[in-house]
Structures are given as C-alpha cells and as structure tokens.
Amino acid sequence: MNSTKSTKNSTLKMFSKESKMLQRSISFSNMALSSCLLLPGDTTVISSSWDNNVYFYSIAFGRRQDTLMGHDDAVSKICWHNDRLYSASWDSTVKVWSGVPAEMPGTKRHQFDLLAELEHDVSVDTINLNTVSTLLVSGTKEGVVNIWDLTTATLLHQISCHSGTVCDAAFSPDSRHVLSTGVDGCLNVIDVQTGMLISSMASEEPQRCFVWDGNSVLSGSRSGELLVWDLLGAKISERIQGHTGAVTCIWMNEQCSSIITGGEDRQIMFWKLQY
Incomplete structure (x- = not known):
C-alpha cells in the first residue's frame, strides 16, 4: 500500500506502508500544495496548489502529465468522482470539470471542460461530496457551510454555524447529515434535508x-x-x-x-x- 502527502514546501511525497520508507519526492511549484488524491487505478496522483493550479502526476512514468490552470487564486481542496474533478478555491468558487488526464507521456494533453461553477461570497476552504456525488458541501473562511445540488448546480442550504474558517466538512454515509469542524473548535451536525443545525459540540x-x-x-x-x-x-x-x-x-x-x-x-x- 502506498500513501501520498502534500506538504507546505510544495513537495509531493510517496511512502510505502510495507517498508515505511519514502519512495519518491516530487516538487511541482514554488508554492505550497494544499491537497492531493490518488485516482482509481493507482496510477495518477492529483495535487492542488496555492499557485492556483491543479497538477496531474503519473506514478508509472514518474512525471507530471497535466496542469489545470482553472482558478484566479489558491486551490484549497480537490475531489474526484467518475472522471469529474471538483476544485475549491480562495477565488470564491467551486468548479466542476469533466476530463481524463493523459495516460501516456507525449500524448496530447486532455482538454478539461468546465461543467459548472458554484459561486460563493468569500474564499472556499474545503469541499466534499456525498457517496453518489449528487450533493456537495463547501465551507468558507467566514464560517458558512453550503450544501449544493450538483444535478442542477443550485444552492440548497446556507448555514452560518462557525465563528471562523470552516476547516473540514463531510456527508454521513447515508447523505442525511453533514458534519463540519472549524477554527472555533466546534463540531457541528447539520440535517441535509432541512438545513437545520442539529447539534454543536465544542x-x-x-x-x-x-x-x-x-x-x-x-x-x-x-x-x-x-x-x-x-x-x-x-x-x-x-x-x-x-x-x-x-x-x-x-x-x-x-x-x-x-x-x-x-x-x-x-x-x-x-x-x-x-x-
């Protein structure tokens, strides 16, 4: 089993669970990487960066395949499901992209098509999808949790439930609830259907x-x-x-x-x- 980690020094590092050793270290830009994920098939790693870009790295060929320059400010979080990329940014947007990165070195770079743009009032610090990717939750620097219907790209609920930046937010496995955490130390549970705050723990x-x-x-x-x-x-x-x-x-x-x-x-x- 391999794991990947993005660091504040703009380096993507890959470790082997079995040997507990660093296998590979890659630097993409001169700014920090904010998040990374491993695509299905375990051949491609995607990393988002504070330099406004999203990078696609081939594990098999040991090189960067694609660069998506889709935002005007730092990309804070990325998600992937069914050949769709979801990117959150400090430019106050979450963007949904359709596209598959190139699989072979030297092949033509894939054109990423913008399918939807979810506009926010302030910078977006975190996003997550429900299990079937019909809903998206986003958290902003002003403590607002937003729940979006991805089938229509519409905002369902907007909940002001933190006194500062929302650090993380995610759906329950049955998609009935959203959990969020923030710099205020609170852990909040939200009902997805009504948008009501059910409980808050500190x-x-x-x-x-x-x-x-x-x-x-x-x-x-x-x-x-x-x-x-x-x-x-x-x-x-x-x-x-x-x-x-x-x-x-x-x-x-x-x-x-x-x-x-x-x-x-x-x-x-x-x-x-x-x-």
Whole structure:
C-alpha cells in the first residue's frame, strides 16, 4: 500500500506502508500544495496548489502529465468522482470539470471542460461530496457551510454555524447529515434535508480535519491530539496523543479499519481501529 502527502514546501511525497520508507519526492511549484488524491487505478496522483493550479502526476512514468490552470487564486481542496474533478478555491468558487488526464507521456494533453461553477461570497476552504456525488458541501473562511445540488448546480442550504474558517466538512454515509469542524473548535451536525443545525459540540482548540463512519468521529487538533467524539452523547469520549504538531489530514479506508494521519511534525502515522 502506498500513501501520498502534500506538504507546505510544495513537495509531493510517496511512502510505502510495507517498508515505511519514502519512495519518491516530487516538487511541482514554488508554492505550497494544499491537497492531493490518488485516482482509481493507482496510477495518477492529483495535487492542488496555492499557485492556483491543479497538477496531474503519473506514478508509472514518474512525471507530471497535466496542469489545470482553472482558478484566479489558491486551490484549497480537490475531489474526484467518475472522471469529474471538483476544485475549491480562495477565488470564491467551486468548479466542476469533466476530463481524463493523459495516460501516456507525449500524448496530447486532455482538454478539461468546465461543467459548472458554484459561486460563493468569500474564499472556499474545503469541499466534499456525498457517496453518489449528487450533493456537495463547501465551507468558507467566514464560517458558512453550503450544501449544493450538483444535478442542477443550485444552492440548497446556507448555514452560518462557525465563528471562523470552516476547516473540514463531510456527508454521513447515508447523505442525511453533514458534519463540519472549524477554527472555533466546534463540531457541528447539520440535517441535509432541512438545513437545520442539529447539534454543536465544542473543544478547546481548532479541529483541522476528521473522518467518520456515520456514528463515531475522529478529529485532528491543532495541538496534534486526536479526539474521538460521541455524537449521541454530544461529548468527547477519548483523547489520543498523536502528533507533536497540528494534524493536517486524516484518511480512513472503506472498511473503517485503518486510519492514516499526517501532521505538521512531518510525520505520517498508521492506526488500526479497535472495536
């Protein structure tokens, strides 16, 4: 198993889980990378950057394939589903692109077609899709969570529920709820159908990222601590000391049995969940 990580020094690093060794290190630009993901098939990595671009990197050929220059400010987060790229930016937009990156070096670069543009009032810091990619949630620097219908590219709900930047937001597996975290330390649960804030729980510090299986939530703190939240009891049920710096990203496998965390301490940690 391989994992990828984007860092503040504009370098994409690939690690092997088996050997626990750095396999490859690639630098795309002179500005930081904001997020990265591995496309289905495990042959292409996509990275977004503060330099306004999205980069496509071929693992097999060890080179950059494509560069998408689609925003006027930093690209903060990207998602991918069914050959569609979703990019959020500080230029106050979320854009939906259709296109498949080139598969062979030297082949003609693919033309990425803009399918939709979701306009916001301020910069967008995070986005996520529901499991069937019919809904998108976005979070802004002013603490607003937006829920969009992607089939019609229309805004369904706009919820002001954080006192500062929304750090992360995601749908529950059944798409009935949205969870969001922010620099205010709050973890909020929103009803997707009504757009109502169902519950709000607070921690002492900002929660930068999280994963959840619909019941339990694991979030990463600015201090490096991992928090396990009990949504039914509306409380923090467990605290785990993970990193010595802020936890910047969390990934969980589909079986909800393994977790990978990355932090500002330049460490990648692998966790096995116990039930």
